[in-house]
Amino acid sequence: MFALAVRHGAIPTNPVRDTSRIRKPRRKVVALTDQNLQTVRAAIRQWQQPVPGKPGPRHTGDLADIVDLMLATGARIGEILALRWEDLNLAAERPTLTICGTLVFVKGKGFFRQPWTKSDAGYRMITLPRFAVGMLLARKVIAADNPHNAIFASRRGTWLSPNNVRRQWRQARADTDLAWVTPHTFRKTVATLIKEEADTKSATAQLGHSSEDITDTYYIAKPLQAPDVSDVLERLGADHGRTPPHPRRTTHDARR
Template sequence: MPRPPLPIGDHGHISRRQTTPGHWVASCRVRDSDGHARQVTAAGDTGAKAERALVASLKDRARGASGTSGEITADSTVADLADAWMAERVLAGKLDKQTHDRDESLVRTKIVPHLGRRKLREVTPGSVDRLLRAVSATTPTQARKAQTVLKGMFTMAVRLDAIRSSPTRDLGALPTPPKKAVRALAVDERQAARQAIQTWRTAPDEDGHKPPGPRPTDLLADYLDLSLGTGIRIAEVLGLLWSDLDLDATSPTLELTGTLVQRKGEGLVRKPKLKGKYGYRVIYLPPFAVETLKRRLAARRPGETRVFATREGTYVSPNNVRRQWRAVRAGAGLEWVTPHTFRKTVATHLEAGAGLEAASQQLGHGNKTITATYYVEAKPRVAPDMAELLEELAPPALTVYSPLSTESDAEPPKQPER
């Protein structure tokens, strides 16, 4: 009976022999990726050195079987796979800089510390599940993103024949944190927010002294007006250009063409690509937002292309606006309000007045379910008026006897029939 062939990539028994004094040769047969078995040799001063050289040569051969030095095999580590997966996505043009930085951070801080040194053949569904649950215990959102990254990595490993099946295929569902109820600003709360901004950094302290620091600008008040007047995200508001606006039209509009992102090694930059398929859109502006923009236009520095610019002529950071808003809301009863609350307020107001479809289009969502679930404040459902119909279920009228009635007034008891 013929001997069964070696599995692809495996080698047979290593033998070594001395050819001349001080010269040893180690050899074995290895079955390459094309299915052919070939003799491989290596030499050394001793038999042990020759064998170690052959083993190293076999590893290099396995890594370079496809003509590249970075082939992924079952003996590759998870860290090697992560590098190959990231590099492949960049070469395919499927990854922008911001997403690359986010995924690279996930790999470096969450995945590699737990699994990085494991060989792919050693990774089990249990080991991946333990990793994800450990991350989920502190940062549930990061755990879900790490699960997506791991699925992409091991799908690549299966495609390259490094492993037979992905260890992410049989994972259990991650714990889902309870969803917070959507809350929008009521009329009095919107007024309280504007009033809090007006008094911010101008009201004296308990000793009657004005707080130190530079004089406040109208940045925060104008941001609030544009956020409530459009429903766009904070990074989109602060990334507006004057060329995006048509303020002199019969119906003034805003054409959304970009957003601000923080990129590693570059800082804060404007990215022309918007979030989601329906992010690029034209928005009609209400009069109060037009008034705010025209005032800023009249006060802008010559040649300034940004609607919101720092004193140095750079983009205003969303983090700076968030920090200012935290200072404003403290003590104003608005501690629960974030810049994203303004976007939810717009969605809730439009849904009530124009319907869910209009609210979804204003926010740039491709799915009305997202708008309804995460942006519109839920209101109690009003059941149809069934009061008249339900009255038919009332009990029959009963005779009521007064406690002051005399025995003679009472109806005599009926005699039993004989």
């Protein structure tokens, strides 16, 4: 528009020609510490306790189990809530869970299960840690039937809304200092731990990303302190490689 105005003599120069795109500062990736995780679980346990005299149904144990499964897999909340019992193989020597769908919202119809993942890389089989296997086996014993065979279903047997889970978590964390923690924070925590104990490639596969760059940039927390390379940098010192000077000889020494 400004270039056209210059050509027609409406303005002498193009005021935006030499400008550049404004870059927003990238948010720092933050993962949960062990102490944070203890606070998360304590807050959920407290929130699930019945309140005397408070009307309405009691909270279920769904939130605690959903958080545990997110921490056990690094999966997105929509992927977790789309899981069916048929997607598990708990009888295997190393029990697995297959991410093969996600929940999506359609206006006027609500949430339904989409039988494919966000990307081709999102379709993956995950080996479960023991704490998740124990939780799922206990849950299966008391699971109520629902038409979708969903692991997590609403009281009416429908798919459990991610929005409701997020709202429950906000309620649970209300009296803590965890306002910065969202379901996606659990995903970043998983990526950061795997990177520290294994490598970025493993973290990328676990999260279902198509690129290691995405995982490294947006999901892995970087240490605030640079690695200790002081021994390497010692080579750059002013006296490096010089022969230490001989001690000065005194008159007394010279006479000996």
